[in-house]
Amino acid sequence: xxxxxxxxxxxxxxxxxxxxxxxxxxxxxxxxxxxxxxxxxxxxxxxxxxxxxxxxxxxxxxxxxxxxxxxxxxxxxxxxxxxxxxxxxxxxxxxxxxxxxxxxxxxxxxxxxxxxxxxxxxxxxxxxxxxxxxxxxxxxxxxxxxxxxxxxxxxxxxxxxxxxxxxxxxxxxxxxxxxxxxxxxxxxxxxxxxxxxxxxxxxxxxxxxxxxxxxxxxxxxxxxxxxxxxxxxxxxxxxxxxxxxxxxxxxxxxxxxxxxxxxxxxxxxxxxxxxxxxxxxxxxxxxxxxxxxxxxxxxxxxxxxxxxxxxxxxxxxxxxxxxxxxxxxxxxxxxxxxxxxxxxxxxxxxxxxxxxxxxxxxxxxxxxxxxxxxxxxxxxxxxxxxxxxxxxxxxxxxxxxxxxxxxxxxxxxxxxxxxxx
Numbered sequence: 001x002x003x004x005x006x007x008x009x010x011x012x013x014x015x016x017x018x019x020x021x022x023x024x025x026x027x028x029x030x031x032x033x034x035x036x037x038x039x040x041x042x043x044x045x046x047x048x049x050x051x052x053x054x055x056x057x058x059x060x061x062x063x064x065x066x067x068x069x070x071x072x073x074x075x076x077x078x079x080x081x082x083x084x085x086x087x088x089x090x091x092x093x094x095x096x097x098x099x100x101x102x103x104x105x106x107x108x109x110x111x112x113x114x115x116x117x118x119x120x121x122x123x124x125x126x127x128x129x130x131x132x133x134x135x136x137x138x139x140x141x142x143x144x145x146x147x148x149x150x151x152x153x154x155x156x157x158x159x160x161x162x163x164x165x166x167x168x169x170x171x172x173x174x175x176x177x178x179x180x181x182x183x184x185x186x187x188x189x190x191x192x193x194x195x196x197x198x199x200x201x202x203x204x205x206x207x208x209x210x211x212x213x214x215x216x217x218x219x220x221x222x223x224x225x226x227x228x229x230x231x232x233x234x235x236x237x238x239x240x241x242x243x244x245x246x247x248x249x250x251x252x253x254x255x256x257x258x259x260x261x262x263x264x265x266x267x268x269x270x271x272x273x274x275x276x277x278x279x280x281x282x283x284x285x286x287x288x289x290x291x292x293x294x295x296x297x298x299x300x301x302x303x304x305x306x307x308x309x310x311x312x313x314x315x316x317x318x319x320x321x322x323x324x325x326x327x328x329x330x331x332x333x334x335x336x337x338x339x340x341x342x343x344x345x346x347x348x349x350x351x352x353x354x355x356x357x358x359x360x361x362x363x364x365x366x367x368x369x370x371x372x373x374x375x376x377x378x379x380x381x382x383x384x385x386x387x388x389x390x391x392x393x394x395x396x397x398x399x400x401x402x403x404x405x406x407x408x409x410x411x412x413x414x415x416x417x418x419x420x421x
Contacts (some may be wrong), residue, residue, distance in 0.1 A: 002111070004055035004413075005204065005205050005206065005207040005208070006080050006414075007086075007089070007091060007108065007314075007414075007415075008078070008415065008417055010070075010077040010078060010079060011079055011080060011090075012057045012090040013069075013077075014066060014069045014070050014077065014079045015066070015090060015092065015094050016090070016092065017065075017069045017224070017227070017417045018062060018065035018066045018261065019062075019091050019092060019094070020224070020279075021065045021068075021069070021224075021227065021228055022058075022061055022062055022065050022305055023307035024228055026171050026227055026232055027065075027231055027232060027235075028060075030231070030232045030235045030236075030290040031057065031061050031235070033235075033236070034055070034057060034227060034235055034240075035053070035057055035060075035184075035238065036241070037052070037236075037241070037243075038052050038053055038056075038057060039241065040223050040241050040341065041243060043234055043246070043303055044222075045364075046303070046352075046377075047351070048303050048350050048352055048353070049218075049303055049304070052302045052303065052304050053304070053307060054183070055088065055241070056242075056302070056304035056305075056306045057239065057243075057305060058095060058097070059075055059084055059095075059096060059097050059098040060097075060098075060238065060239055060242050060243075061100060061235070061239075062095060062096070062097040063081060063082060063097035063098065063099055064143065064231055064234060064238050065097075065231055065271060066079060066081045066097055066110075067081065067143055068227050068230045068231050068234070069227060070110060070111075070112060071112055071188065071227070071230065072112065072221070072222060073112040073113050073114035073117060073212075074114065074117075074212065074215055074216050074219045075212070075215070075219065075221065076111050076112050076113065076119070076210050076212060077111070077210070078109050078110075078111055078208045078210055078341050079109060079110055079111075080101050080107055080108065080109050080225070081097055081108060081109070082098055082099060082106070082108040083095060083096060083097070083102065083104075083106070083108065084096035084097065084098035084099065084102050085104065085309055085311050085410065086306055086308075086309070087264050087413070087414045088160070089148070089414040094261045097243050098307065099245070099305070100242070100245055100249075100305055101299070101301040101305045101307065101354055101356045101366060102274070102301075102306070102307050103197065103199075103299060103307075103356075103358065104299060104307060104310035104315070104410075105130075105197050105198045105199070105235050105295070105297050105318045106192075106195055106196065106197050106198075106314045107130075107194075107195070107196040107198075107205045108190070108193060108235070109189055109193070109195075109208060111190075111210050111377065112134060112139075112189065112190075112191060113136070113172055113184060113190040113191065113192055114184075114189065114190070115174060115185050115186045115187055115188040115189065115190055115283060116123050116136075116174060116186045116187065117173065117184075117185040117214055118171070118172070118173035118175070118183075118211075118212070118213040118214050119171065119172040119173060119192075119210060119211065119212050119213060120169055120170075120171055120172075120175075120210070120211045120213055121134065121169070121170045121171075121192065121194075121208065121209070121210050122168070122169055122209045122210075122211075123158065123166060123167065123168045123169075123170065123194070123206050123207070124165065124166075124168070124206060124207040125155070125158075125159055125168070125206050126165065126203070126204035126205075126206070127164060127165060127167060128200075128203055128204075129150075129155060129164075129196070129203065129204070129205075129206060129286055130157070130196040130197050130198040130200075130203045130204075130205060130206075130295070131154070131155055131196070131197040131199065131269075131294045131295035131360040131361045132137065132153075132154065132155040132158070132159075132191070132193045132194070132195065132196055132197075132206055133154050133155070133193075133194070133195045133197075133268040133269075133360070134152065134153050134158075134173060134182075134186065134192060135149060135152040135154055135192070135193045135194075135195070135265075135268070136147050136148060136149070136150045136151050136152070136182035136183075136190060136191075136192050137191050137192075137193065137300075138150060138185060138188050138189075138190055138337070139188070139189045139190055139191050140237055141237070142233070142234040142236075142237035143149060143234055143238055144234070144238045144240065144242075145241050147190075147191060147373055147391070149265035149266050150182065150183065150184070150185070150190070150266070151182045151183065151266060152266025152268050152334070153170060153180065153182075154267075154268045154360075154361065155294070155361065156294075156361060157180075158180065159171070160211065160223035162407075164322045164373040170176075170179070171181060172184060172190075172192060173213075174186045175392065178240070182393070185248075186373065192210075194206070194208050195281060196362055197297070197322055197358070198295075198318065199295045199296070199318050199319035200318070200409075201295065201318075201321075201409035202265060202409055202410065203411075207403070208351070213249075225236040233235075240345070241360070242305075243304065245305055246303065246304060246305050246354070249273070249354075250262075250273050252275075252277060253274045253276045254275075255276060255277035255352065256274070256275070256276055256277060256278075256284055256375065257274050257356070257375055258272045258273065258274045258286070258355070258372050258375050259272060259273060259274050260272030260273065260300070260368075260371075260372075261314065261359065261368040261371045261372070263368075268303055268360060269293075269358060269359055269360035269362065270293075270358070270359045270360075270362060270368055270371065271357065271358045271359075272356070272357050272371065272372060273354060273355060273356040273357070274354070274355060274357070275352065275353070276300065276334055276347070276352065276353055276354070276355050276356055277351065277352040278334070278335070278336070278347065278351060278352075278377070279351075281379060281380055281381065282335075282377055282379060282380065283333050283334060283335035283339060283377070283378055283379075283383065284334040284335070284376070284377055284378075285330060285331065285333055285374055285375070285376045285377075285378060285386060285387055286298070286331070286332045286333075286355070286357075286374065286375050287330070287331040287332075287372075288329065288330050288331075288332075288371060288372060288373060289328070289329050289330075289359055289370055289373060290319065290328070290329075290330060290359065290374075291359060291362055291363070291366040291368075291370070291371055291406075292362070292363045292366060292405040293313050293319075293341060293359040293361050293362045293363070293366070293368075294360060294361025294362075295318070295319055295359070295360040295361055296318065296319050296322075296330075296332070296357070296358065296359050296360070297316060297317065297318040297319070297357065297358050298303055298316065298317055298322075298332055298345065298355070298356075298379060299315060299317075299345075299355070299356045299357075300315050300316070300347060300350070300353050300354060300355050300356075300357070301346055301353055301355075302350055302353045302354075303344070303350075303352055303354070303356040305352050305354055306348075307350045308346075309391040310410065310413075311406070311410040311411070312403065312406055312407050313346045313348055314344050314345060314346040314402070314403070315345065315346055315348060316345070317332065317343055317345070321389055321406070322343050323342035323343055323392040324392075325388070325390045325392065326390045327390065329373055330343060330390070331343060331374070331387065331391040332344075332345050333345065333383070333387065334355065335345055335347060335380055336348075336349050336350075336398060337380060339380060339383045339387075339413055340383065340393055340394060340395070341383065341387060341391060341392070341393060341394065341401075342391075342392035342394040342398075344394075344399075348371070353357060353395070356366055359371065367385070385388040
């Protein structure tokens with residue numbers, strides 16, 4: 001598996017179609033109507049809110065275009081959608097698409113599924129795979145919302161340790177199936193989501209393909225005009241949902257605390273999250289226990305829940321990027337200025353935003369009540385007094401090496417022929 005599994009003809013076709021769709025006059029008019037509605041949101045009256053408004057809207061619009069470009073369950077494709085870092089590949093610049101505190105460690109791929117159809121999904125893992133999950137959800141109207149989970153499998157469920165790189169087949173359909181079957185609800189549109197969560201940005205994501213076993217005999221491919229009309233029809237509800245997601249996510253907690261850990265539907269992991277709000281000169285210390293998980297990660301997002309570009313800024317750290325303390329815990333400092341702590345989370349000058357941490361592949365004996373140890377606001381000038389001595393420090397040269405390695409590793413995602421540098 002030396003080739004990049006993300007570099008596929010189906011991915012290129014979906015991206016090119018989506019990039020054409022968002023430039024159409026009728027789609028741009030729908031975007032402008034959505035923008036006017038967003039300007040009425042109280043967040044748009046704040047500095048961080050107005051500064052990030054258009055970027056958030058563009059991420060949502062392209063995400064919707066990608067969902068509709070691959071929206072035919074009679075002829076489904078496997079398409080990587082939610083990832084906000086811009087990339088230059090396939091001969092075009094893809095600006096990025098994201099929703100709901102998108103994780104820079106994830107490859108989120110989508111497969112549209114008809115509840116009355118039968119499908120076969122083939123998965124092949126690398127020798128050292130990212131944490132993986134495949135999730136079946138009933139799709140909400142206009143794609144506007146979180147789907148209703150019907151089942152999930154994880155890397156630990158699917159991968160045979162004796163034959164770790166052998167193909168694995170997951171079946172999807174309305175009937176009964178074997179031990180690797182996800183059961184649909186007839187008469188409804190579903191999405192299958194596969195997620196590779198890299199604990200190391202050099203890990204190779206799984207190869208994933210899909211085949212409909214009972215394709216409709218009279219199937220007709222949709223025209224570009226029909227797909228554009230669907231984007232336009234869905235956009236008001238789609239943008240309304242994601243622009244208001246921030247208003248009740250995790251109960252809209254008070255700033256500078258973490259809510260959770262909450263178990264993910266289907267049992268494939270945990271998350272904890274909350275808002276940060278820091279005045280000039282303030283920082284936030286967060287200490288977590290990775291709890292022996294196969295994957296863990298910590299990140300921030302802006303007030304609209306869109307993550308800053310992760311390639312050149314330390315807005316996230318995963319299992320191999322983080323420097324653990326001697327006791328195995330992981331301490332992060334969120335601040336606008338480099339605090340000299342190895343696990344700096346750069347707020348990119350955001351005064352407020354979101355923070356989220358995830359644990360996946362968690363041992364069954366782990367106690368979620370012990371995952372969160374410290375969440376503390378402090379004056380950055382007091383960093384050496386507040387942050388325990390066991391928490392790793394870093395000098396300017398070390399920070400330069402850390403950032404250089406980060407950009408280098410992130411760039412491997414869009415190399416066509418060879419994944420590892």
